[in-house]
Amino acid sequence: xxxxxxxxxxxxxxxxxxxxxxxxxxxxxxxxxxxxxxxxxxxxxxxxxxxxxxxxxxxxxxxxxxxxxxxxxxxxxxxxxxxxxxxxxxxxxxxxxxxxxxxxxxxxxxxxxxxxxxxxxxxxxxxxxxxxxxxxxxxxxxxxxxxxxxxxxxxxxxxxxxxxxxxxxxxxxxxxxxxxxxxxxxxxxxxxxxxxxxxxxxxxxxxxxxxxxxxxxxxxxxxxxxxxxxxxxxxxxxxxxxxxxxxxxxx
Ligand SMILES: C[S@@+](CC[C@H](N)C(=O)[O-])C[C@H]1O[C@@H](n2cnc3c(N)ncnc32)[C@H](O)[C@@H]1O
Numbered sequence: 001x002x003x004x005x006x007x008x009x010x011x012x013x014x015x016x017x018x019x020x021x022x023x024x025x026x027x028x029x030x031x032x033x034x035x036x037x038x039x040x041x042x043x044x045x046x047x048x049x050x051x052x053x054x055x056x057x058x059x060x061x062x063x064x065x066x067x068x069x070x071x072x073x074x075x076x077x078x079x080x081x082x083x084x085x086x087x088x089x090x091x092x093x094x095x096x097x098x099x100x101x102x103x104x105x106x107x108x109x110x111x112x113x114x115x116x117x118x119x120x121x122x123x124x125x126x127x128x129x130x131x132x133x134x135x136x137x138x139x140x141x142x143x144x145x146x147x148x149x150x151x152x153x154x155x156x157x158x159x160x161x162x163x164x165x166x167x168x169x170x171x172x173x174x175x176x177x178x179x180x181x182x183x184x185x186x187x188x189x190x191x192x193x194x195x196x197x198x199x200x201x202x203x204x205x206x207x208x209x210x211x212x213x214x215x216x217x218x219x220x221x222x223x224x225x226x227x228x229x230x231x232x233x234x235x236x237x238x239x240x241x242x243x244x245x246x247x248x249x250x251x
Pocket of ligand 1: 001004020022023024178179201202203204208222224225228
């Protein structure tokens with residue numbers, strides 16, 4: 001269902017963490033053959049927001065998130081650069097405290113002739129009350145963990161530029177935008193514990209919920225496009241969720 005309606009049904013102060021990648025409000029061609037995908041296999045129904053409504057839409061869903069988060073809660077919001085100012089203004093106007101502005105650098109592969117290739121996303125890490133915010137600095141690496149060159153893995157992992165490759169789909173059906181397992185797992189490990197309740201108001205393929213299930217977090221979410229919602233439910237029901245040699249087996 002529409003998350004603006006759905007979130008009203010959830011009790012105030014019940015959510016530990018929000019990880020979400022809202023619609024972009026760009027002239028996004030969900031069926032275009034990019035990300036190495038075959039467009040005929042991309043599901044129909046992706047719901048986009050007109051650009052002129054983007055600030056109001058962002059403000060409305062963020063206001064609901066603010067109500068739902070526990071005082072210790074936090075949120076990660078993805079945004080492309082084109083509508084970043086609406087996202088930043090809405091976050092400020094709703095009253096979120098910005099903790100970090102993370103850059104996600106990914107590989108792409110679109111050829112551009114007259115401009116640079118966009119190969120990053122912005123991710124705003126924000127919270128309700130910074131003095132109560134939970135963060136687990138050793139959620140992924142110990143202080144003594146080193147790479148082959150003796151550099152601190154703990155420090156490197158906590159820098160605010162994250163280089164993480166996109167994943168390509170193996171199965172038949174697919175959605176046009178899917179966050180990689182690795183980026184969601186990283187956020188969950190630094191900002192939540194097993195048993196916490198995580199919300200994604202814009203589920204798409206259900207990737208946040210799937211990684212929550214793999215890492216033993218509870219999850220709630222909304223998706224307005226029926227085909228995407230059913231696809232996410234199928235993935236959640238049939239997935240095997242094994243992590244083999246550090247590589248997740250994603251449904
Ligand atoms: C960028 S995608 C999310 C991708 C997702 N993070 C993943 O990894 O697959 C945004 C999704 O929000 C959905 N959406 C747009 N408006 C919505 C609304 N008001 N309520 C719920 N879902 C909505 C779109 O249909 C789309 O699937």
